[in-house]
Amino acid sequence: MNGLLDQAAALAWVHDNIAVFGGDPNNVTIFGESAGAMSVSTLLAIPAARGLFHKAIAQSGAAHNTFTPAMGAAMTEQFMEKLGVSGLDGLLSASADDIAKAATKVEAKLYDDPSGLGGPTGIALAMAFQPVVDGEYLPTNPLVAVANGDAVDVPFMTGTNLDEWNLFALMSPGGLDDPKLLQRLERIFGSGHPVRDAYAADRPDASPDDLWNAVLTDATFRIPAIRLVEARANASTPTWQYLFTWATPAFGGVVKSCHALEIPFVFGVLGNQGAELFLGGPVGDDLRELSVAMQDAWLSFARNGDPGWPAWNAQTRSTQRFDVERELLSDPMSLERLVWDGVL
Structure with a gap:
């Protein structure tokens, strides 16, 4: 909790001093990735941060981590x-x-x-x-707070990468067979076969390890993001969602569209040495155009509170796909989403 209060104190300093540096204290956007996104999402529900930021972006992290x-x-x-x-x-x-x-x-x-x-x-x-929901500094669960209208005046954008968990799977021994996969799914969902079939429907060549990684991507990143978006929609607050799907050829192509892969695109640092290692080498015009498209969306949101695609609602579940080819999706991967109803 102290870390979040430190962030609120930093935002208070920005509010009091940013005008000296040419900034606008009434137009502050916070954004973060992974644990940073969890902080951003939780700050929506922290009274000490109220009024200190005016827009928020959460990349691959939501508000379940309390x-x-x-x-x-x-x-x-x-x-x-x-x-x-x-x-x-x-x-x-x-x-x-x-x-x-x-x-x-x-x-x-x-x-x-x-x-x-x-x-x-x-x-x-x-x-x-x-962070602990202590009733004082964090009065209630952030999802509940958001659904009840906390940060109702703060436009919010969030999204995830298609294969988030593949990065962490590099540290896993793997080797799942179908019976072991079903056993793990039964621990979470109560039954394994329907869930496996839902995840395999769009992945006919996926191994049990691939399917398990997809489940963990959803458990850890995509479904929490969707739940936060749904909570925001319940309070009729302006919210946008994206999905990053470009798959890197790095590491033999096994990590695909993994956790943190969108970061060099957002910051426009595709040519940096560390980024090239992550991106599989020097990039072409198609990826530079993808980076520009993402930067344009992030900057438009920071300036005007609108990234340039339709806001999310429960009927269309509009989701902007960022890849070499950009497109607006409606309720992507709905079969997988539905298996989590009542679970997470």
């Missing part, structure tokens, strides 16, 4: 147990190295079984350290 007080207490207990200390004095006496090791152990345990904190069993990205 704990109830009970979950926060359970996590603290597990962390202190791994650290081998008790009380504040014990924590303050621990070395930074021991704290880091204990945090890693807690994260590993939670990754294997998120149900220990009352979360949906089997969903992989279970972060051990998250």
Whole structure:
């Protein structure tokens, strides 16, 4: 929670001082990616940040990453147990190295079984350290707050990449077969075959590992983003959604349209050495045009609160696809979306 309050304090400084640097304190846009997007989404519900920003963009991260007080207490207990200390004095006496090791152990345990904190069993990205809905600094769950009209006057844009989880799958041993895939799906959904079939419908050549990565992409990124968009729509607040689908040939093509791949396009740094490694080498005019299109959308949104495609509503679920070919989609991957109803 302290990190979010630090962000609110930084926004207050911007509000008070940005005019000196030629900025407009009444037209501030915040945007972030991954954990940064989770911060952006949560700031929508934090009273200390209210009125300090006027538009918000969340790239590959939404507002599901919060704990109830009970979950926060359970996590603290597990962390202190791994650290081998008790009380504040014990924590303050621990070395930074021991704290880091204990945090890693807690994260590993939670990754294997998120149900220990009352979360949906089997969903992989279970972060051990998250903001707590404390009733004061974060008065209520951000999704509830947004649905009730918090930040109703803040235009919001969010989106995800098609194959987010493929980046993290590089660190996974893989090797799933169909029975193991079905077992994992049953832990989350109660039944495996209908979910597998929904994900396989548009992926006829996908392996069990591919299907599992698609499920984790949705569990961790796409469905939380959709839930936040739906909450915003319930409050009749202006919201836009995008989907980034360009697949990089880097790393043998296995990561496809993975997590963080859109970042060099948004910042227009396709020629940077690190970006070229991620993009598979020097890029052509088609990718430079994609970058310009994304920058134009982000800048238009920051200036005017409109990225240039129809706002989202529950009837059309308009989603702008960013790729070499751009197009406006209506409710993309709806079969996969529907299997999460009542689950996440």
